[in-house]
Structure formats: C-alpha cells, structure tokens
Amino acid sequence: MADLQPDSATTAEVGADDTLPDTPGTQAPCSPAVLEQAHALLAAHPVADGYSGLPSALRRLSRHDLELGEPAVDTDIPRLREGHVGALFWSLHPPEATGGDHATTAALEQLDFARSVIDAHPEGLRLVHTAGEIIDARHCGRVAVVLGPAQATALDGSLAVLRALRALGLHVLTLTGTAWAGERGLNRFGEEVVREMNRLGVLADVSGAATATVESTLALSRTPVLCTRSAARALRPHPANLPDGLLAALGTARGLCLVPLTAEQTGPTVHDVADHLDHVRDVAGPDCVGLSGTYDTGVVHPRGLADASRYPHLIAELLRRGWSDTELSLLTWGNVQRVLRSAHSTARAAQHRHEPPPPQPGQPDGP
Amino acid sequence: MTSLDEARALLREFPVVDGHNDLPWALRKKAGYDLDALDISVPQNAQLHTDLPRLREGGVGAQYWSVFVPAEQPAPVAATLEQIDCVQRLLARYPADLAPALTAADMEAARRDGRIASLMGAEGGHSIANSLGALRGLYALGVRYMTLTHNSNVDWADSATDEPKAGGLTAFGREVVREMNRLGMLVDLSHVAATTMRDALDATSAPVVFSHSSARAVCDHPRNIPDDVLERLPANGGVAMVTFVPKFVLQAAVDWTAAADENLRAHGFHHLDTGAEAMKLHREFEERTPRPVATVTTVADHLDHMREVAGIDHLGIGGDYDGTAFTPDGLNDVSGYPNLLAELLDRGWSRADLAKLTWQNAVRVLGAAEDVARGLQATRAPSLATIESLDTGAV
Numbered sequence: 103m104a105d106l107q108p109d110s111a112t113t114a115e116v117g118a119d120d121t122l123p124d125t126p127g128t129q130a131p132c133s134p135a136v137l138e139q140a141h142a143l144l145a146a147h148p149v150a151d152g153y154s155g156l157p158s159a160l161r162r163l164s165r166h167d168l169e170l171g172e173p174a175v176d177t178d179i180p181r182l183r184e185g186h187v188g189a190l191f192w193s194l195h196p197p198e199a200t201g202g203d204h205a206t207t208a209a210l211e212q213l214d215f216a217r218s219v220i221d222a223h224p225e226g227l228r229l230v231h232t233a234g235e236i237i238d239a240r241h242c243g244r245v246a247v248v249l250g251p252a253q254a255t256a257l258d259g260s261l262a263v264l265r266a267l268r269a270l271g272l273h274v275l276t277l278t279g280t281a282w283a284g285e286r287g288l289n290r291f292g293e294e295v296v297r298e299m300n301r302l303g304v305l306a307d308v309s310g311a312a313t314a315t316v317e318s319t320l321a322l323s324r325t326p327v328l329c330t331r332s333a334a335r336a337l338r339p340h341p342a343n344l345p346d347g348l349l350a351a352l353g354t355a356r357g358l359c360l361v362p363l364t365a366e367q368t369g370p371t372v373h374d375v376a377d378h379l380d381h382v383r384d385v386a387g388p389d390c391v392g393l394s395g396t397y398d399t400g401v402v403h404p405r406g407l408a409d410a411s412r413y414p415h416l417i418a419e420l421l422r423r424g425w426s427d428t429e430l431s432l433l434t435w436g437n438v439q440r441v442l443r444s445a446h447s448t449a450r451a452a453q454h455r456h457e458p459p460p461p462q463p464g465q466p467d468g469p
Numbered sequence: 470m471t472s473l474d475e476a477r478a479l480l481r482e483f484p485v486v487d488g489h490n491d492l493p494w495a496l497r498k499k500a501g502y503d504l505d506a507l508d509i510s511v512p513q514n515a516q517l518h519t520d521l522p523r524l525r526e527g528g529v530g531a532q533y534w535s536v537f538v539p540a541e542q543p544a545p546v547a548a549t550l551e552q553i554d555c556v557q558r559l560l561a562r563y564p565a566d567l568a569p570a571l572t573a574a575d576m577e578a579a580r581r582d583g584r585i586a587s588l589m590g591a592e593g594g595h596s597i598a599n600s601l602g603a604l605r606g607l608y609a610l611g612v613r614y615m616t617l618t619h620n621s622n623v624d625w626a627d628s629a630t631d632e633p634k635a636g637g638l639t640a641f642g643r644e645v646v647r648e649m650n651r652l653g654m655l656v657d658l659s660h661v662a663a664t665t666m667r668d669a670l671d672a673t674s675a676p677v678v679f680s681h682s683s684a685r686a687v688c689d690h691p692r693n694i695p696d697d698v699l700e701r702l703p704a705n706g707g708v709a710m711v712t713f714v715p716k717f718v719l720q721a722a723v724d725w726t727a728a729a730d731e732n733l734r735a736h737g738f739h740h741l742d743t744g745a746e747a748m749k750l751h752r753e754f755e756e757r758t759p760r761p762v763a764t765v766t767t768v769a770d771h772l773d774h775m776r777e778v779a780g781i782d783h784l785g786i787g788g789d790y791d792g793t794a795f796t797p798d799g800l801n802d803v804s805g806y807p808n809l810l811a812e813l814l815d816r817g818w819s820r821a822d823l824a825k826l827t828w829q830n831a832v833r834v835l836g837a838a839e840d841v842a843r844g845l846q847a848t849r850a851p852s853l854a855t856i857e858s859l860d861t862g863a864v
Contacts, residue, residue, distance in 0.1 A: 202543070202544055203543070203545060203547055206544065206547045207598045207600050207602075207603050210546070210605075210606035211600055211602030211603065212602075214603075214605045214606055215602060218851050222850075258544050260547050260550070260551055261554075262551035262553075262555075263550045263551070265554050266550040266554060269557075269609075270609055270610065457558075457561070457562075458554075458558060458561075460503055460504075460558075461551045461554055461555075
C-alpha cells in the first residue's frame with residue numbers, strides 16, 4: 103500500500119527557484135512592520151488549518167520525528183509554531199481511490215496511524231474532539247489535531263460504520279465518491295447519513311461534491327457545512343471551486359469555505375490566494391471563510407507559501423489589503439471554532455431526541 | 470436443599486461468564502437489527518435462545534457477545550463494525566440489565582451492581598482483513614477477544630475445519646498474536662486447527678481462551694481441544710470454555726451429522742446446502758434416523774475430563790447460544806446453566822470449584838491479559854508489520 107510508494111514531492115511551490123519567493127508578481131514585498139503585525143495577530147488568533155495530508159505523507163516514510171523537525175514533509179512542530187498554527191484537521195482520505203471493504207479498512211488504518219503519530223508526539227500535538235478542547239490544547243502549548251475529513255466511501259453504505267468511525271475520533275466526512283451523494287444530490291440514504299452525522303457531531307465536507315449534493319446538504323444539515331478545499335470559481339475554473347451562487351448559499355447557511363493554498367485552485371502567488379479570500383469574504387461573508395493549508399497532500403503551493411510556517415506572509419498581505427483584525431481573527435481561528443461548537447451542540451441536542459437508527463433500514467441482510 | 474436450588478444459590482454469588490453468544494448475528498438475520506421488532510427485554514423463546522429474562526434465570530453475570538460475521542460476507546470489516554454497533558445499541562437500550570465492560574474490574578463492578586457485564590469477541594481473523602490497524606480499531610471499539618479463524622483458513626492461520634495450508638500460524642499470524650498481547654485482546658483458539666493452537670501457545674505471552682470448545686478425547690471432533698493442548702493451559706494460565714453444541718460434544722451426534730451430510734452428497738448436494746430440495750432430503754433422513762440428543766451429562770463428561778487434564782483453574786463455559794440450531798436437553802437456552810451446575814454438584818464438584826468454573830477463571834484471564842499488555846506497551850510500539858512484509862508469497 104502507501105508504504106511501498108516512492109516518496110512524492112511533498113514540498114513544492116511555484117517557481118521555487120525564483121529569486122524573491124516572498125515577492126510574488128507585481129506585489130511589493132511586505133514591509134517588516136506589517137509582517138510583525140501579522141505575527142502579533144496570529145499569536146492572538148492562530149491558524150486552524152482545515153486540511154492537512156500529514157498522516158498519509160508520514161506513512162510513506164520509514165521513520166519520522168516531528169518534534170525536532172522533519173524535512174521530508176511540509177509540516178513539523180517547529181514550522182507549525184513558526185506559522186502560528188494552533189489546530190489542524192488531518193485528512194484521512196486514502197492515497198488512492200478505493201471502495202467497499204477496502205475503503206473501510208483503509209479508514210480504520212488511517213485513524214489508527216494518525217492516533218499513533220499523535221501519541222508519539224505528546225509535547226507537540228494533542229488529539230481533540232471539541233472546540234473547547236482546542237482551546238485547552240492551545241493553553242497547554244499543543245497543536246490541536248482534529249481527525250478528518252475521511253472519504254464517504256469508507257462507510258461502505260452503512261450508518262454503523264459511520265458510528266464506529268465517530269467512536270474512533272472522526273469529525274469530518276467528505277460527501278464524494280458514493281452513489282448516495284452524487285450528481286442528483288443526496289438520495290434517501292444520503293439524507294439519512296447527513297442526519298446521522300448531525301446526530302453524532304460529524305461535520306459534512308462538500309468540497310468536490312456535485313452541485314446538487316452541495317445544495318441538498320446545505321438544505322438538510324442542522325449544523326453548518328464545510329468546504330474543506332474550495333476557492334472561488336469566479337476567479338479560477340477548478341471543479342472543486344465554488345461558483346458565486348453556492349458561495350452565497352453557503353454564506354446564508356453560515357457554512358465555512360476553507361480556501362486551499364494550492365496553485366491549481368487559487369493561482370501561483372500569495373496575491374492570487376488573497377484575491378480568492380477577498381472574493382469569498384465578499385460573497386459568502388467574513389463569517390464563512392477560512393484557511394486550508396493542504397500541506398503534505400502532494401499539490402503545488404503558491405510561491406512563498408511552501409510549508410506550514412508561511413501563514414504570517416499571507417496574513418501580512420491581507421493586512422496590506424485592509425482586512426480588519428476582527429475579519430482576520432475569524433478567518434484564521436474564529437470561524438472554525440464556531441462551526442465545531444455548532445456541530446457539538448447540535449449533536450447533543452439531537453442525541454436527547456433520537457436513538458441511533460439501525461444500520462441498514464429496510465435491508466435485513468445488510469449491504 | 471436440592472442440587473438445583475444449591476446451584477441457583479451459588480450462581481447468585483458467582484454468576485456465569487459465558488464465552489460466546491451469537492445474539493447480534495441472530496438479531497441481524499431475524500430482524501435486520503430492528504431492536505423494536507425483536508425486543509429482548511421480554512421472552513423471545515420462539516425466536517431466540519437468548520433474552521434478558523432467561524439470562525437472569527440462567528444466572529448469567531457476564532457475556533462475551535460475539536460480533537461474528539461469516540468469512541464469505543462480501544464486506545467482513547464493515548459487517549463486523551455493524552455487529553459492534555448492534556451490541557452498543559443493546560447496551561444503550563437496556564442499561565439496567567447490561568453493563569458495558571472492557572476490563573476484569575468492569576466485570577466485577579457489574580457483578581456488584583447485579584448487571585450483566587457485556588463484552589465483545591470477534592470470531593475469525595477475516596474480521597481484520599490482514600490489517601493490524603483494523604485489529605487496533607476493533608480493540609479501540611471494545612473487542613476483547615478475537616478467534617483467530619472461523620470455519621475456513623485465513624491467510625495467516627489454519628482452521629480446524631479446512632484443509633491444512635499454513636501448518637498453523639504464519640509469521641504474520643504470530644505477529645497478530647503478539648499485537649493482540651500488546652493490546653490486551655485475548656487470543657481465542659476455538660475453531661482453529663490443533664497446529665494453530667500449538668503455534669499460538671508458543672507465540673503468546675498472555676493467557677489464551679477457548680471461547681467455545683470441548684474435549685477431543687471425549688468426542689473426536691476437530692472443533693474440540695486435544696489433550697496435549699489442554700495440558701499446556703496450566704503453564705499458559707488460559708481458560709477452555711466448554712461448549713454445548715451437540716454435533717461437537719456427543720459422538721453419536723457427530724456420527725449422525727456425518728451420515729446426514731453423506732446422504733446429501735450422495736444425492737448430489739453440498740452438505741451445507743439449505744435449499745428447499747436439500748432440506749427435504751435432510752428431513753426425510755431425520756425421519757428415518759432420529760437425531761441423537763445430547764444432555765447435561767454429555768457436557769458434564771467433557772468438564773470432568775477437561776478438569777482432569779487441564780485442572781480446575783482452567784475451565785469455563787461458552788454455550789454458543791443463538792449460534793447453533795440444536796442444543797442439549799436441559800441446556801436448551803440461556804436459562805439452563807443451573808442444570809449443568811446441579812449435575813456437577815451431584816458429581817462431587819465443590820462450591821469453590823464451581824465458582825472458578827462459572828466466574829473466577831474467566832475474570833482472571835482477562836485481568837492477566839491486561840497486565841501483560843501494560844508491560845508490553847511500556848517497551849513496544851504498535852506493530853506496523855504487513856502480511857506482505859512477513860509472509861513471502863502470501864495473498
């Protein structure tokens with residue numbers, strides 16, 4: 103499996119050979135004063151990064167040490183601290199597309215491996231399940247790790263598997279790759295999955311989902327929905343980027359669009375990323391935009407944003423563009439907190455009202 | 470006081486820990502996991518061997534619920550998670566009767582509360598799909614033993630009822646045992662080939678269990694335990710939990726089953742065929758040749774022998790209720806355990822002996838597995854081995 107694959111180029115940015123990586127395109131370099139302001143702001147409101155591929159990247163290595171620094175990946179404790187990252191969502195998406203029981207087993211393995219990495223770095227990382235625990239981790243100087251998103255294929259069509267993955271720590275599920283969340287939106291089983299996710303406190307991620315699925319999930323979910331890796335389609339025609347209509351709908355539903363730092367989706371410069379953030383803020387609203395580092399996922403990052411230490415440079419650019427401190431604190435930290443709190447309280451309320459439904463409604467013989 | 474009264478009094482103090490009950494699979498097959506449709510808080514004699522009133526009547530104080538799925542199941546890992554989910558839903562639904570239990574201390578606490586400690590056991594290595602990550606997932610979800618195989622071989626271990634292939638455990642099979650030791654998950658050697666039993670006893674550093682197996686010297690069936698293996702239990706510390714399944718414990722029933730299977734094969738059917746025509750032939754056979762009936766004494770004969778070979782500290786009970794169509798007279802369902810104890814009292818077993826058989830041995834073995842795990846976890850990280858890395862030419 104993943105262990106046998108050659109190491110992929112995890113650290114990559116556009117034009118890494120260019121002389122002034124922090125001076126993208128036509129922009130003037132950030133003044134030291136603005137960069138200092140960005141650091142100060144992030145010290146108060148760190149980054150909650152919505153998508154990190156670190157577990158899969160580490161599985162490809164024979165050994166690793168995140169505490170001392172791990173040059174083979176984009177993310178380690180020193181760089182997380184330098185970049186003021188306070189929380190990470192760890193993607194459990196399998197390295198290659200799989201279905202059926204393989205997808206379930208792969209998800210169990212990813213959860214197990216992610217937990218073992220966290221266990222091995224007790225000084226740097228802490229597994230968390232709620233927004234409150236993220237705050238606790240921060241007070242203890244630990245980077246909080248939220249497990250998810252996992253791929254919907256891992257459920258193999260069973261609510262019982264969803265409940266098992268939740269019991270093992272999963273908090274986000276991406277609604278792609280299955281027939282029940284497809285081009286025609288959620289079917290009846292898909293609706294049942296989203297209701298059960300609400301009841302369990304598992305956030306729905308609709309990045310890359312069909313438009314109809316995004317719409318039906320937004321309509322059905324009793325708690326805000328995430329797009330863990332979506333930028334603005336109006337600026338860049340990538341299939342996972344959201345058209346303005348969906349961005350506005352996401353804003354109305356108080357969901358969260360986490361803009362990925364990938365050259366393919368946002369463009370090759372810090373300036374391009376900032377353009378997307380401006381646009382998403384303007385269309386969805388400042389309460390509905392966040393950041394998704396997408397480090398260690400094998401993608402090419404914009405110039406100047408090659409690893410997890412580079413967030414201050416992005417924030418400096420936004421400061422230069424006139425983002426207020428409040429807007430920035432929501433972008434980096436506050437919005438993710440809100441969405442996690444909402445998922446948690448929705449789940450608590452729902453669990454008082456409903457018992458878990460049987461795993462295979464109407465199908466006595468199972469899948 | 471009759472022996473039966475004395476047995477009941479004894480069970481109030483030291484209730485039965487039963488090693489294997491297939492209620493979750495029965496609920497899946499009979500009710501699609503609809504716990505309203507098949508409510509075990511009321512008698513379900515027509516449908517099930519097991520319900521809460523009869524568990525109480527039988528003096529059951531702890532139950533390993535089997536999260537069995539057939540090896541032929543298209544998605545065995547997901548189906549195993551569904552079985553675990555079923556047990557969790559039962560626990561949530563009947564909290565006054567069923568107490569979630571993960572440790573020996575939890576079992577004792579449930580006994581003090583007068584609730585039935587509920588543990589889980591997976592039945593067959595196919596439930597982990599050759600993945601130690603999946604094994605750890607099952608442990609994290611509460612599974613406290615895994616039977617290494619069911620009726621057919623897995624890639625890394627031979628079953629008692631399949632053609633020999635690995636000749637016991639492969640290198641990855643030994644790694645599975647080591648990882649189970651590190652986790653504190655009991656290694657269950659019911660269903661496995663004698664070669665696998667011996668290899669596992671060599672590889673394990675914790676006591677093993679046989680969750681539902683009887684003595685091969687009393688009844689020669691591959692599902693039973695040979696004497697040379699029973700003899701190793703004192704050194705290992707493990708527990709053999711006697712099972713009641715007539716076609717394993719009564720020689721006449723073994724022979725009858727063989728003849729019935731042969732009859733089906735002679736008519737061109739597979740012996741496990743449950744199609745209408747095969748079942749008709751089977752019924753006709755049963756009319757001509759009545760099915761031999763096992764009784765409480767049949768099971769007591771096994772226990773007498775197992776006690777002689779393994780010793781009183783290494784015995785337990787694993788009824789396999791709701792996992793078998795036929796049960797012995799007097800042990801017809803989960804209310805029958807007092808009859809077995811009464812028979813043993815009549816045979817001269819002491820109250821102290823019976824306390825070990827019903828409760829103390831099974832609780833001790835789980836506690837011992839926990840102790841071993843604590844020691845191993847101090848020095849050993851989770852195993853990242855794969856079957857590809859350890860078994861050349863496998864899968």
